[in-house]
Amino acid sequence: xxxxxxxxxxxxxxxxxxxxxxxxxxxxxxxxxxxxxxxxxxxxxxxxxxxxxxxxxxxxxxxxxxxxxxxxxxxxxxxxxxxxxxxxxxxxxxxxxxxxxxxxxxxxxxxxxxxxxxxxxxxxxxxxxxxxxxxxxxxxxxxxxxxxxxxxxxxxxxxxxxxxxxxxxxxxxxxxxxxxxxxxxxxxxxxxxxxxxxxxxxxxxxxxxxxxxxxxxx
Amino acid sequence: xxxxxxxxxxxxxxxxxxxxxxxxxxxxxxxxxxxxxxxxxxxxxxxxxxxxxxxxxxxxxxxxxxxxxxxxxxxxxxxxxxxxxxxxxxxxxxxxxxxxxxxxxxxxxxxxxxxxxxxxxxxxxxxxxxxxxxxxxxxxxxxxxxxxxxxxxxxxxxxxxxxxxxxxxxxxxxxxxxxxxxxxxxxxxxxxxxxxxxxxxxxxxxxxxxxxxxxxxx
DNA sequence: CATAGGTGTGACCGGTCGGTAACTATTCGG
DNA sequence: CCGAATAGTTACCGACCGGTCACACCTATG
Numbered sequence: 035x036x037x038x039x040x041x042x043x044x045x046x047x048x049x050x051x052x053x054x055x056x057x058x059x060x061x062x063x064x065x066x067x068x069x070x071x072x073x074x075x076x077x078x079x080x081x082x083x084x085x086x087x088x089x090x091x092x093x094x095x096x097x098x099x100x101x102x103x104x105x106x107x108x109x110x111x112x113x114x115x116x117x118x119x120x121x122x123x124x125x126x127x128x129x130x131x132x133x134x135x136x137x138x139x140x141x142x143x144x145x146x147x148x149x150x151x152x153x154x155x156x157x158x159x160x161x162x163x164x165x166x167x168x169x170x171x172x173x174x175x176x177x178x179x180x181x182x183x184x185x186x187x188x189x190x191x192x193x194x195x196x197x198x199x200x201x202x203x204x205x206x207x208x209x210x211x212x213x214x215x216x217x218x219x220x221x222x223x224x225x226x227x228x229x230x231x232x233x234x235x236x237x238x239x240x241x242x243x244x245x246x247x248x249x250x251x252x
Numbered sequence: 253x254x255x256x257x258x259x260x261x262x263x264x265x266x267x268x269x270x271x272x273x274x275x276x277x278x279x280x281x282x283x284x285x286x287x288x289x290x291x292x293x294x295x296x297x298x299x300x301x302x303x304x305x306x307x308x309x310x311x312x313x314x315x316x317x318x319x320x321x322x323x324x325x326x327x328x329x330x331x332x333x334x335x336x337x338x339x340x341x342x343x344x345x346x347x348x349x350x351x352x353x354x355x356x357x358x359x360x361x362x363x364x365x366x367x368x369x370x371x372x373x374x375x376x377x378x379x380x381x382x383x384x385x386x387x388x389x390x391x392x393x394x395x396x397x398x399x400x401x402x403x404x405x406x407x408x409x410x411x412x413x414x415x416x417x418x419x420x421x422x423x424x425x426x427x428x429x430x431x432x433x434x435x436x437x438x439x440x441x442x443x444x445x446x447x448x449x450x451x452x453x454x455x456x457x458x459x460x461x462x463x464x465x466x467x468x469x470x
Numbered sequence: 471c472a473t474a475g476g477t478g479t480g481a482c483c484g485g486t487c488g489g490t491a492a493c494t495a496t497t498c499g500g
Numbered sequence: 501c502c503g504a505a506t507a508g509t510t511a512c513c514g515a516c517c518g519g520t521c522a523c524a525c526c527t528a529t530g
Contacts, residue, residue, distance in 0.1 A: 069477075085392050087305040090517060101478060102519080112518065162392070170445035171389045174303050174380070188446045212451035213458040217431070219451075220438030227388035228406045233430035233437075240431040247465035287507070308487060320489080322507055330488065 070108045072098040078119045082162045086116055086172050113179055116169070120183045123165045127187070131194050142201035146245060149198060153218050154238040158230075163222030171223075191215070204248040213244050288326045290316040296337045300380045304334055304390050331397055334387070338401045341383045345405070349412050360419035364463060367416060371436050372456040376448075381440030389441075409433070422466040431462050 066072065076098035080089045091112050095105045109115040134152065138145040162168065166184045173180050195215055199207035221234040228234070284290065294316035298307045309330050313323045327333040352370065356363040380386065384402045391398050413433055417425035436459075439452040446452070 083392065085305070085390060087303070087390075088392060091519085092517085101480095103479080103521090104477060106519065107476080163389075167441050167445050168389050171381075171386050171441060172303060172305075174301065174306060184445050185447070188442070188450060192446070192451060209454055209457055209461065212454040213435070213461070215451040216438030216442060216455065216458060217434045218438065219442050219445075220434030220436065223385050223389060223441050224406070224434060224437050227385050227402050227437075228410070229403070232406060233410060233433040236427055236430040237434065239427055240434060243427065243431070243465065244462065247461065309489085310487085319508055321491095321509080324489065325506080 066099075069098070069100045069104050072100065073105055073108065073115070074118055074122050077115055078122055078165070081116070081119060081169075082165055086169060091115070116173075117179050117183050120166055120169060120180055120187070124183065124187045124190075127191070142198065142203065146198050146202045147242075149195070150214070150238060150241040150245070154241075157221055157225065157234060157237055163226055164219070167219060167222065199248075203250055204245070205250055206248055210244060210248045214241055217241055217244065284317075287316070287318045287322050291318065291323055291326065291333070292336055292340050295333055296340055296383070299334070299337060299387075300383055304387060309333070334391075335397050335401050338384055338387060338398055338405070342401065342405045342408075345409070360416065360421065364416055364420045365460075367413070368432070368456060368459040368463070372459075375439055375443065375452060375455055381444055382437070385437060385440065417466075421468055422463070423468055424466060428462060428466045432459055435459055435462065 067075075073094065077094045080094055080097060083089075091105060092102050094115075095102045098105075105115070109118060130152070134145060134148055138148050166187050169180055170184050192211065192215060196208055196211040199211040199214075204210050217237060217240055221237040224232050225234040285293075291312065295312045298312055298315060301307075309323060310320050312333075313320045316323075323333070327336060348370070352363060352366055356366050384405045387398055388402050410429065410433060414426055414429040417429040417432075422428050435455060439455040442450050443452040
């Protein structure tokens with residue numbers, strides 16, 4: 035199975051001990067984040083790159099420039115850490131929605147097009163799709179605590195997208211919002227399976243066509 | 253991580269040794285398949301249920317009513333077995349396309365609607381989505397031999413769907429076919445993440461609306 | 471300076487993993 | 501009926517997994 039041959043060169047990601055850099059007055063500059071935060075963001079990245087089952091807790095701890103013991107002092111188990119990283123990603127996604135709302139005040143239709151454009155950009159930039167959806171595919175054991183986190187996230191996402199469509203005044207907002215949700219989810223997994231030259235290359239055009247077909251006849 | 257607690261009751265799936273059932277003339281009836289075939293179909297099912305990384309070769313061998321040694325005589329490694337199961341699934345999918353073609357001779361538009369209906373039925377019946385896509389999500393190590401199998405499958409699927417759309421005489425057949433592909437892929441993963449009450453519940457209506465919006469104006 | 475709480479270190483545990491060796495039992499074609 | 505191929509059995513290997521232990525360390529605060 036060519037088991038997890040994670041690169042051992044996970045150390046020294048940002049010079050020799052950045053925590054040692056201090057000014058003359060003893061005030062620490064460039065202070066690195068607390069171990070717990072480093073662990074969460076590092077785990078987030080490594081889960082994305084290798085899959086949740088594809089990376090071990092020890093490798094995560096080392097990559098976060100700490101150790102397994104400290105990791106287990108903050109998270110009771112690997113499953114706990116998984117849930118925490120998914121929550122972390124969820125919160126970043128929630129912030130994205132707020133930014134979107136602020137970017138297009140009083141223009142719901144522009145907001146909808148803004149959503150499509152932003153998602154198209156995500157699709158082009160990020161190599162791996164939605165962490166939450168990927169976790170849902172990977173963690174099949176029913177009863178896994180991550181499932182609740184995933185469901186909450188997808189529920190909130192669906193509600194916000196539906197609100198967006200309703201405010202934009204399209205006909206059948208629920209159908210359009212679910213259509214867009216499926217297009218996005220499908221584009222992400224399709225890009226993983228087929229690469230950038232697959233169906234996902236027409237994600238933006240597909241979304242715009244869908245929106246156009248649901249526009250109210252004036 | 254609550255590691256693979258696969259039910260140990262994998263034995264005795266079809267009564268006591270069905271191979272022993274014989275007629276008086278010595279001709280074997282209900283002869284079970286060859287070990288190799290049993291392994292492939294069993295692995296297919298177990299990979300679906302537990303994920304590729306979530307089930308071990310020994311558990312697969314036992315569930316196929318054989319043993320690990322025989323498994324390794326037919327497949328050089330677990331990766332080999334994975335590729336073989338993906339090819340197996342690919343071939344079944346190819347057969348589906350042929351059936352679809354036979355079911356609607358000389359009526360491309362009916363064939364297109366037949367495709368949507370068939371996929372909607374798959375979506376309702378099967379708990380786990382497309383094996384190939386799931387494998388793409390799960391196996392992130394680049395260079396994994398399964399990626400070639402997956403890409404071939406998705407390429408063929410895309411080509412056939414595009415042909416279907418073109419023959420149906422819609423405007424922009426490529427855009428419609430990629431839209432349908434993303435809707436299908438998205439519905440499958442969305443069902444894994446959110447369950448049957450998520451966006452996938454509107455898969456059929458979304459597909460029909462997409463097709464309608466691309467119909468040639470007489 | 472003393473103390474306490476968070477952190478680092480290394481060894482360790484039981485279990486499971488993918489994969490192999492050696493040997494026996496079964497089956498089947500000539 | 502014999503021999504060759506295939507299948508089954510048991511034990512084993514080294515690696516890695518998630519998780520825990522005891523203990524030294526550091527630093528902030530009183």
